[in-house]
Amino acid sequence: MGSQAGKTTAEKLAVKNGITFYRINSDKFKTARADLFFIDDLVKERSSANALIPMIIKRGCAKYPSVRELEKKLEELYGADIDGSVVKKGEMQFIGFHMSHISDRYTDGEPLFNECCDLLMCMLENPMTEEGGFKKSLFSQERDNLVDYIRSRVNDKMRYSLSRCLEEMCEGEPFAIPEDGTEEDALLLTPQNTLEIFEQMVSSYPAYAYISGQVDDRSIQRFIDGFLARDRANVKKVDLRCGSKDVKQVKKVEEKMDVSQGKLCMGFRTHVEPASEDYYPLVVYNGILGGDVHSKLFMNVREKASLAYYAQSVLEKYKGLMIIMSGIESENRSKAEEIILKQVEAMKQGDFTKEDLEAAQKSLETGLKSMQDSQGGIVDFFLSQHLTESGEDFDSMIEKLKSVTADDVVRVAQNVQLDTIYFLKPDGRRQEGTI
Amino acid sequence: MNYLTTTSERLNETIYEYDHPAGLKVFYVRKPGYNKKTAMFGTNYGSTDNVFKVPGRDDEIVVPDGIAHFLEHKLFEQEDGNMLDKFSRLGASPNAFTSFNQTVYFFSCTDLFEENFRMLLDYVQNPWLTDENVEKEKGIIGQEIMMYQDNADWRVFFNLLDCLYVNHPVKLEIAGSLESISKINKELLYDCYNTFYTPSNMVVTAVADLEPEKVFSITDNMIKFKDKGKVEKRYPDEPEKLNREYKEQRLAVSMPLFNMGIKDNVKAEGYELLKRRAALSVVLYHAMGRSSELYEKLYSERLINDSFRCEVSLNTGYGYLVWGGQSPDPEKTASIISETLKKTASEGIGEEAFNRIRRSQEGLFIRSLNSVENIAREMLDSYFIGTGLFDEVKVFEELDAGYVDKVAREVLDNPSALSVIKPL
Numbered sequence: 055m056g057s058q059a060g061k062t063t064a065e066k067l068a069v070k071n072g073i074t075f076y077r078i079n080s081d082k083f084k085t086a087r088a089d090l091f092f093i094d095d096l097v098k099e100r101s102s103a104n105a106l107i108p109m110i111i112k113r114g115c116a117k118y119p120s121v122r123e124l125e126k127k128l129e130e131l132y133g134a135d136i137d138g139s140v141v142k143k144g145e146m147q148f149i150g151f152h153m154s155h156i157s158d159r160y161t162d163g164e165p166l167f168n169e170c171c172d173l174l175m176c177m178l179e180n181p182m183t184e185e186g187g188f189k190k191s192l193f194s195q196e197r198d199n200l201v202d203y204i205r206s207r208v209n210d211k212m213r214y215s216l217s218r219c220l221e222e223m224c225e226g227e228p229f230a231i232p233e234d235g236t237e238e239d240a241l242l243l244t245p246q247n248t249l250e251i252f253e254q255m256v257s258s259y260p261a262y263a264y265i266s267g268q269v270d271d272r273s274i275q276r277f278i279d280g281f282l283a284r285d286r287a288n289v290k291k292v293d294l295r296c297g298s299k300d301v302k303q304v305k306k307v308e309e310k311m312d313v314s315q316g317k318l319c320m321g322f323r324t325h326v327e328p329a330s331e332d333y334y335p336l337v338v339y340n341g342i343l344g345g346d347v348h349s350k351l352f353m354n355v356r357e358k359a360s361l362a363y364y365a366q367s368v369l370e371k372y373k374g375l376m377i378i379m380s381g382i383e384s385e386n387r388s389k390a391e392e393i394i395l396k397q398v399e400a401m402k403q404g405d406f407t408k409e410d411l412e413a414a415q416k417s418l419e420t421g422l423k424s425m426q427d428s429q430g431g432i433v434d435f436f437l438s439q440h441l442t443e444s445g446e447d448f449d450s451m452i453e454k455l456k457s458v459t460a461d462d463v464v465r466v467a468q469n470v471q472l473d474t475i476y477f478l479k480p481d482g483r484r485q486e487g488t489i
Numbered sequence: 490m491n492y493l494t495t496t497s498e499r500l501n502e503t504i505y506e507y508d509h510p511a512g513l514k515v516f517y518v519r520k521p522g523y524n525k526k527t528a529m530f531g532t533n534y535g536s537t538d539n540v541f542k543v544p545g546r547d548d549e550i551v552v553p554d555g556i557a558h559f560l561e562h563k564l565f566e567q568e569d570g571n572m573l574d575k576f577s578r579l580g581a582s583p584n585a586f587t588s589f590n591q592t593v594y595f596f597s598c599t600d601l602f603e604e605n606f607r608m609l610l611d612y613v614q615n616p617w618l619t620d621e622n623v624e625k626e627k628g629i630i631g632q633e634i635m636m637y638q639d640n641a642d643w644r645v646f647f648n649l650l651d652c653l654y655v656n657h658p659v660k661l662e663i664a665g666s667l668e669s670i671s672k673i674n675k676e677l678l679y680d681c682y683n684t685f686y687t688p689s690n691m692v693v694t695a696v697a698d699l700e701p702e703k704v705f706s707i708t709d710n711m712i713k714f715k716d717k718g719k720v721e722k723r724y725p726d727e728p729e730k731l732n733r734e735y736k737e738q739r740l741a742v743s744m745p746l747f748n749m750g751i752k753d754n755v756k757a758e759g760y761e762l763l764k765r766r767a768a769l770s771v772v773l774y775h776a777m778g779r780s781s782e783l784y785e786k787l788y789s790e791r792l793i794n795d796s797f798r799c800e801v802s803l804n805t806g807y808g809y810l811v812w813g814g815q816s817p818d819p820e821k822t823a824s825i826i827s828e829t830l831k832k833t834a835s836e837g838i839g840e841e842a843f844n845r846i847r848r849s850q851e852g853l854f855i856r857s858l859n860s861v862e863n864i865a866r867e868m869l870d871s872y873f874i875g876t877g878l879f880d881e882v883k884v885f886e887e888l889d890a891g892y893v894d895k896v897a898r899e900v901l902d903n904p905s906a907l908s909v910i911k912p913l
Contacts, residue, residue, distance in 0.1 A: 082522035083859050125780035129845045133852030156855050159501065199794050205743035206815065211639050312741050312913055315635040347573035347583070357571060360628030363636055381636050409578065416580030423524040423599035427861065
């Protein structure tokens with residue numbers, strides 16, 4: 055199979071039953087892996103079930119009906135890994151199933167790919183079921199775990215404040231649904247309705263499969279041929295548009311908690327669609343404003359004013375959002391907000407140097423080149439390109455980012471609109487410096 | 490240039506090793522086909538090194554908690570600007586960390602490795618401290634400390650260390666407290682710098698796709714500082730007994746969180762330490778890993794969930810085994826685990842489980858060699874404990890079930906401590 059030396063590519067191998075199979079061409083890694091993703095619209099009715107499915111699937115299959123037996127098997131396979139995950143990107147949920155193992159070069163010739171793929175397929179084709187639903191004991195245990203997991207969002211204050219800010223900002227929009235769904239919806243699940251959604255996932259969610267590492271052509275063909283031998287005639291379409299919304303008034307939310315440090319989260323609408331050409335200037339814009347240690351936010355909030363340990367901005371590509379986050383003392387809140395908004399305003403005025411622009415572009419270039427040294431990173435990148443049908447690879451993406459001009463950045467800056475300010479405020483019970 | 494070349498057929502990797510005349514070791518691994526290049530410059534000096542002799546002076550000094558970490562922050566500031574900014578203008582991503590026994594400065598990049606590497610070697614040798622920039626940093630580090638105070642995973646772990654250790658400074662917060670950092674000044678920082686930032690106490694590691702000569706000749710040109718002699722530091726004696734059996738704290742969490750642990754006071758060094766660490770890892774996974782009877786029991790009784798982890802940390806001077814996660818009933822979980830550990834120690838591991846877990850641990854190590862940062866970090870870690878990167882896999886090849894059983898009997902019967910974070 056052809057690949058240009060030094061270039062990381064995803065080669066389309068087959069489209070079968072609405073599943074597109076790709077092979078990642080790169081043989082420098084010591085591991086081989088297979089990743090599959092099922093994609094669904096983020097909706098209240100299925101979000102919790104979509105989150106629960108990988109948790110149940112990871113617990114075993116007809117051939118290895120307990121975690122203990124499954125894990126023993128994986129240990130024998132030189133610490134092979136089988137995992138499931140759910141992530142939210144824009145108003146979509148990605149339900150991922152992953153397998154990886156060390157390459158045959160390191161196993162004294164024992165080939166692992168086929169056996170690991172069979173395990174993965176067993177979990178998708180023969181999950182543990184009874185009476186028209188998932189196995190009851192297994193189901194109720196994992197549903198409880200999901201509820202615990204949803205509740206434990208509060209444990210990580212940085213992640214919690216981010217998720218609360220997004221929830222408040224997008225109230226009434228599907229994006230307000232957290233990536234694991236809500237407790238309320240999780241409690242409505244039963245072994246039967248969850249299995250039903252699992253069946254829908256397997257038969258009708260759009261799916262992408264990626265194989266990477268040193269795997270021979272025959273094994274790849276075997277994987278494709280044996281993959282989900284069921285009818286997938288009615289694969290649905292997911293909606294990629296981010297549903298841009300004009301902001302009438304800035305929403306301010308304050309939540310008190312027994313914490314030492316306040317967390318400030320400011321949510322902005324960028325009005326840039328993920329598949330639009332403006333996405334590239336937006337990425338550069340974010341780099342200059344708060345993407346790295348050379349950025350305006352890091353320099354002004356942390357280095358100059360000493361207000362925070364972290365001050366950064368992140369983009370949510372598929373919903374067209376930008377969030378600025380910083381951990382500060384409560385009394386410094388208005389000072390921090392003022393400095394942050396001043397930086398956002400400076401971007402609109404084009405108040406940044408040629409060096410700032412180039413530093414952001416270089417840092418993005420480094421990021422994209424580095425990503426090619428991680429199998430998971432490569433898969434993530436191509437999945438995103440395949441979804442938006444951008445047709446970009448790493449090199450062309452770098453070129454696009456490099457060709458962004460200061461004028462392009464200023465242009466996208468004009469449309470960046472503050473929507474919500476969320477502050478997780480120390481309630482004062484916790485005295486500074488004590489535990 | 491004279492340098493040593495060691496190849497591992499098993500791992501399909503080669504290490505190049507260079508001795509700089511100033512007494513500094515440089516280790517390099519070439520990764521063909523990788524874009525990312527990284528270099529680390531580390532000193533064998535961390536948060537536990539609080540009592541030491543400053544070269545040229547007779548008395549021993551005691552410094553405020555958190556000073557190693559404070560110094561790490563300050564080295565980034567140079568007379569002509571901030572290093573973070575300078576690296577990122579060259580497209581590199583710079584960072585540093587301070588652990589119990591190391592301070593490590595590093596960057597990763599894809600282009601301009603030579604320029605970045607020179608900058609790294611240069612700034613670590615040239616601190617620029619003023620009363621003003623030291624004061625300024627207290628605000629930033631103060632916020633870092635407060636961030637950790639709200640971090641339940643962090644708190645539960647340090648509370649456990651406080652239970653395990655009576656005297657050893659591993660129990661102290663790496664960044665110190667708001668109170669301890671208020672006592673830090675320019676002079677104390679220079680004392681620390683002048684003691685620990687000396688070639689024979691440091692190491693440089695790099696991973697890239699370049700000729701080894703290139704890496705070594707840059708080191709040759711850039712290393713200017715002279716060795717200040719052997720570092721003399723002192724740790725208090727640590728008794729066998731626990732400081733306390735239990736510690737509890739309340740934080741804004743959804744359900745209780747626990748860490749439980751045992752300390753291992755054995756004074757092992759070098760390869761022996763590595764071997765002991767490997768044996769303890771095998772025994773811990775055997776006892777409570779995902780393939781164990783105990784894990785299955787606790788999970789099915791809903792006493793633990795997916796957040797459960799276990800880990801062995803064995804270093805020169807201190808060691809501990811730690812495990813934990815979320816649990817609705819930490820006390821009950823802890824007592825079941827304690828009983829099982831005693832049983833594991835007396836029954837032994839058995840050949841089947843030993844071979845299976847050893848194989849999986851080897852696989853995990855091989856997997857870690859996919860990452861240039863991991864390789865650079867592993868080389869640095871192993872140098873500081875007196876071994877080499879390839880020993881990490883050799884040790885598993887040479888391990889046997891008998892040795893694992895012996896170490897298990899020595900350690901698993903030690904008293905365990907429990908740290909719990911409860912919801913408000």
